[in-house]
Amino acid sequence: MSVTSVLNLHATVDLEEADRLMTVCNSCRYCEGLCAVFPAMEMRRAFSDGDLNYLANLCHSCGACYVDCQFSPPHEFNVNVPKNLAKVRNDSYAAYAWPRICAPLFARNGLAISIITALSVAVFIIGFVAFNDLKMLFVAGSEAGAFYRLMPHSAMALLFGLAFLYVIVALVMGLRAFLADIGEPAVTLTAPISLWQAIKDASTLRYLDGGEAGCFNADDRPRDSRRWAHHATFYGFLLCFASTCVATLYHYLLAREAPYPWYDLPVVLGTLGGIGLVLGTTELFRARLVRDPDMIDRLSMGMDVAFIAMLWATGLTGLLLLFLRATPAMGLLLALHLGVVFSLFLTMPYGKFVHGLYRFVALVRYAKERRSKHYH
Ligand code: SF4
Numbered sequence: 001m002s003v004t005s006v007l008n009l010h011a012t013v014d015l016e017e018a019d020r021l022m023t024v025c026n027s028c029r030y031c032e033g034l035c036a037v038f039p040a041m042e043m044r045r046a047f048s049d050g051d052l053n054y055l056a057n058l059c060h061s062c063g064a065c066y067v068d069c070q071f072s073p074p075h076e077f078n079v080n081v082p083k084n085l086a087k088v089r090n091d092s093y094a095a096y097a098w099p100r101i102c103a104p105l106f107a108r109n110g111l112a113i114s115i116i117t118a119l120s121v122a123v124f125i126i127g128f129v130a131f132n133d134l135k136m137l138f139v140a141g142s143e144a145g146a147f148y149r150l151m152p153h154s155a156m157a158l159l160f161g162l163a164f165l166y167v168i169v170a171l172v173m174g175l176r177a178f179l180a181d182i183g184e185p186a187v188t189l190t191a192p193i194s195l196w197q198a199i200k201d202a203s204t205l206r207y208l209d210g211g212e213a214g215c216f217n218a219d220d221r222p223r224d225s226r227r228w229a230h231h232a233t234f235y236g237f238l239l240c241f242a243s244t245c246v247a248t249l250y251h252y253l254l255a256r257e258a259p260y261p262w263y264d265l266p267v268v269l270g271t272l273g274g275i276g277l278v279l280g281t282t283e284l285f286r287a288r289l290v291r292d293p294d295m296i297d298r299l300s301m302g303m304d305v306a307f308i309a310m311l312w313a314t315g316l317t318g319l320l321l322l323f324l325r326a327t328p329a330m331g332l333l334l335a336l337h338l339g340v341v342f343s344l345f346l347t348m349p350y351g352k353f354v355h356g357l358y359r360f361v362a363l364v365r366y367a368k369e370r371r372s373k374h375y376h
């Protein structure tokens with residue numbers, strides 16, 4: 001047990017436990033080749049709360065160090081790094097939330113996101129009906145400008161633009177809190193070599209491979225499907241975002257209004273992105289169900305599933321809108337899709353989405369530390 005644990009210097013019981021585990025692992029070092037967590041740990045002799053939050057955000061919960069560990073339960077040392085770091089990581093999301101009043105949204109995340117999504121969809125349906133004739137909701141339309149008969153483009157752009165700005169501010173404030181906690185200056189994020197290394201590590205999910213074997217499940221057999229599902233989801237999301245950006249350029253630069261024909265760039269990007277989101281999140285959900293319950297943080301189940309469900313619903317409602325826009329279901333599907341996407345945007349700073357941001361920053365810091373260790 002470390003000195004800080006004895007003196008009870010950590011903010012939470014899980015941070016106390018993380019300090020104990022990292023102290024044991026620092027003596028053992030058997031897992032140093034598995035991921036970035038252990039080499040980063042080895043650069044330290046003592047662990048502040050910020051250090052432990054940094055290490056927790058480097059961990060991908062692949063489970064390899066739990067399966068490989070000779071001190072994991074039922075051994076009396078009770079070493080369970082993935083579960084403990086998952087708890088520390090999930091607590092850190094709430095600790096960095098901005099504004100602070102929104103931090104409790106992480107505690108009942110599944111319920112909060114379900115309510116916000118249901119309200120968001122309802123508001124779009126009510127808005128469509130309030131500003132139009134009710135029967136307009138059931139009019140088919142796949143010609144240019146059909147969507148904007150239900151909601152003017154200017155209103156859509158204003159609503160989503162304001163939500164986007166709010167999300168950027170909330171995420172930047174969360175990022176500042178994370179950097180302050182781990183004691184890393186913001187200028188680190190502008191160092192090109194560290195940044196480039198982190199981009200490569202994040203875009204290939206280098207450390208989600210359990211030391212090249214894959215993620216471990218309840219049957220102790222490693223599989224790489226979680227990594228490929230994460231790739232499909234992440235790149236699917238980026239393609240959908242690119243589709244929206246191209247459609248915005250079409251609207252303002254070329255005066256071309258949505259919906260566009262199936263072969264047009266925004267539709268091609270959105271279709272590929274939607275397929276990636278639906279397939280990727282379906283596999284992520286399946287992979288979540290077969291994880292060994294001993295190495296996951298059960299309290300984060302709601303948050304994990306809510307984020308997977310939101311991305312899945314975004315992809316599915318987008319694809320349904322594409323395929324059924326020439327039918328009377330177009331109005332309701334548009335309300336459903338806009339409601340889900342708006343809710344996804346609004347809840348981004350208060351759900352699992354933040355893991356990408358903090359993990360990327362942790363990877364930038366790790367790249368910097370590794371280089372500086374190399375040169376000294
Ligand atoms: S998880 Fe276990 S085997 Fe791996 S470094 Fe820690 S104590 Fe050693």
Ligand code: SF4
Nearest residue numbers: 035059060062063065
């Ligand atoms: S669960 Fe995987 S990523 Fe996390 S510390 Fe263990 S080996 Fe590293």
